[in-house]
Amino acid sequence: MKILFLLSLTLLLFGKYMSNESCKECHEAIYNEYQSSYHSKNYFTDELHHKVADAVDKNKYECAVCHMPSANNLKDLITGKARPDKKNITHTDAISCFFCHQIAYVKKAHKFNINTLTRQAADYKPSLFGRLEDPDENDKHSSVKSPIYIQNACVGCHSHKLNDNNVTIFKAMKKNQDSTSCVKCHMPIVKGDGAENMDKKARGRHVSHRFLGIHDKKMRQKSVDINLTLTNNQIRIKLTNKMDHPLIIQPARVKYLIVKVIRNGKVIWKNYTNSPREDHQAFFEYTFKDKNKQVIIPAKATSIMYSHNLNARESKVITYKNINLKKGDKVIVSMYVRYAKQDCSKVLNFKDKNLKKSFLIKSTFTTVK
Ligand code: HEC
Ligand code: HEC
Ligand code: HEC
Numbered sequence: 562m563k564i565l566f567l568l569s570l571t572l573l574l575f576g577k578y579m580s581n582e583s584c585k586e587c588h589e590a591i592y593n594e595y596q597s598s599y600h601s602k603n604y605f606t607d608e609l610h611h612k613v614a615d616a617v618d619k620n621k622y623e624c625a626v627c628h629m630p631s632a633n634n635l636k637d638l639i640t641g642k643a644r645p646d647k648k649n650i651t652h653t654d655a656i657s658c659f660f661c662h663q664i665a666y667v668k669k670a671h672k673f674n675i676n677t678l679t680r681q682a683a684d685y686k687p688s689l690f691g692r693l694e695d696p697d698e699n700d701k702h703s704s705v706k707s708p709i710y711i712q713n714a715c716v717g718c719h720s721h722k723l724n725d726n727n728v729t730i731f732k733a734m735k736k737n738q739d740s741t742s743c744v745k746c747h748m749p750i751v752k753g754d755g756a757e758n759m760d761k762k763a764r765g766r767h768v769s770h771r772f773l774g775i776h777d778k779k780m781r782q783k784s785v786d787i788n789l790t791l792t793n794n795q796i797r798i799k800l801t802n803k804m805d806h807p808l809i810i811q812p813a814r815v816k817y818l819i820v821k822v823i824r825n826g827k828v829i830w831k832n833y834t835n836s837p838r839e840d841h842q843a844f845f846e847y848t849f850k851d852k853n854k855q856v857i858i859p860a861k862a863t864s865i866m867y868s869h870n871l872n873a874r875e876s877k878v879i880t881y882k883n884i885n886l887k888k889g890d891k892v893i894v895s896m897y898v899r900y901a902k903q904d905c906s907k908v909l910n911f912k913d914k915n916l917k918k919s920f921l922i923k924s925t926f927t928t929v930k
């Protein structure tokens with residue numbers, strides 16, 4: 562195993578690129594799941610990413626390292642000698658199957674980590690890493706069961722990212738955290754063969770490639786626990802982050818609570834007047850600034866202006882006192898997310914309606930006895 566690993570790293574010639582579409586011939590279910598995932602979103606199909614990227618730099622596309630890692634002209638994109646191209650499949654394939662399954666090693670670095678891929682001599686089949694015991698042969702690629710693969714698969718892109726001024730744009734993982742747990746939550750085992758068109762082993766299950774996250778209603782519900790108790794005219798909410806990463810790991814997002822007391826069908830109290838942001842203790846976000854003022858595009862920031870977040874598995878107790886609660890009052894607590902915060906929408910003018918709305922994460926209620 563070790564010898565093969567080293568050998569593949571030292572073979573210097575790159576093999577030919579295999580497109581996402583080419584995997585469909587044998588891995589149709591996985592291909593379809595992947596197509597619905599955010600990993601298949603590219604510069605042209607993800608408006609939020611596209612608009613932020615253009616606001617950062619109209620010439621250089623440095624984001625390609627993680628957002629377009631299969632690009633056959635990656636250096637040119639980064640240095641501004643080339644632009645994203647709708648007709649280039651290595652661009653539109655985004656976080657491609659072929660890229661992700663060739664990650665052999667992740668170099669830890671200060672600004673962001675770097676994925677190192679296996680390299681094949683031009684006349685050999687590419688080796689793809691995975692988890693299968695005794696995988697069946699096929700004529701398109703070799704299969705390599707690697708215990709290291711699952712540990713490294715997400716760390717190269719998802720761990721952290723700093724801008725040129727050393728300001729943290731996101732930090733989803735701790736220094737020595739590997740990606741075994743990420744795969745458990747985000748790639749659960751589902752029914753159906755993973756290589757159905759060559760179904761000799763008839764495994765009957767595979768790891769889901771939908772990579773569900775914040776954009777999925779059911780997945781969102783799993784992110785937090787909201788524990789609500791009422792005592793002596795006081796509302797007490799214990800909010801627990803159940804994820805192995807901070808509550809917010811994408812600076813465009815905000816998450817917040819709306820707390821309401823309902824009496825005879827009417828709202829008699831709520832935790833804000835005009836905007837949920839007024840209630841700082843229940844509004845989660847982080848914002849950036851340069852020397853003088855707030856900046857919306859994190860790439861340009863020189864420091865963090867304000868941060869209110871929950872760490873992995875962390876809880877926070879929020880209380881509202883002196884509320885004149887009566888028997889029969891209904892107290893409702895709901896948590897919401899906005900994919901692009903309002904400040905960001907103002908500057909970037911989105912067409913996609915979903916970027917201008919709030920989505921429910923979870924809601925709970927109790928009645929005064
Ligand atoms: C080190 C890898 C890395 C680099 C470099 C990188 N990103 Fe990302 N980006 C990610 C990851 C991982 C996610 C998904 C994380 C998430 O959604 O929380 C992401 C998500 C995003 C999103 C949210 C997309 C959505 O639809 O919700 C935006 C916007 C974004 N990146 C902008 C940029 C821009 C602009 C650049 C270049 C200036 C860039 N990123 C460079 C790793 C990177
Ligand atoms: C000609 C059919 C065929 C094509 C095309 C194909 N595969 Fe496979 N692949 C297989 C078979 C067969 C297996 C073994 C399945 C089993 O044993 O259950 C496999 C296994 C795998 C594994 C598991 C490896 C392991 O060691 O656990 C991965 C990962 C994989 N393929 C990725 C890909 C990707 C990515 C593509 C497209 C770039 C692709 N395959 C294209 C037939 C194919
Ligand atoms: C080559 C870089 C790269 C690797 C490796 C990678 N990701 Fe991502 N991931 C991204 C980027 C970039 C995005 C955001 C794409 C966008 O929104 O345009 C993303 C988005 C996501 C999302 C958000 C989905 C949503 O709907 O909000 C999840 C969940 C995710 N990745 C999980 C994983 C897991 C688990 C692994 C490891 C098995 C992994 N990623 C490996 C780059 C990567």
Ligand code: HEC
Binds near residue numbers: 740773780804
């Ligand atoms: C205990 C389950 C669990 C584990 C472990 C876990 N996540 Fe998540 N993650 C979630 C849930 C649930 C969501 C969706 C709700 C949300 O974002 O608040 C999510 C959301 C995400 C998102 C989308 C966030 C956004 O705003 O775009 C990314 C990216 C992500 N996770 C990556 C990872 C990575 C990388 C790891 C490994 C360090 C990981 N997750 C580990 C449960 C988990």
Ligand code: HEC
Binds near residue numbers: 661755
């Ligand atoms: C973001 C990284 C990533 C991307 C993109 C990705 N995979 Fe995977 N894939 C994984 C991980 C991680 C595993 C599970 C490895 C483990 O459990 O050790 C996996 C497992 C597999 C397996 C074995 C599945 C099983 O359980 O039977 C196959 C086959 C496979 N992938 C094919 C594909 C194909 C085809 C695509 C594109 C349509 C693709 N993958 C895209 C990360 C990725």
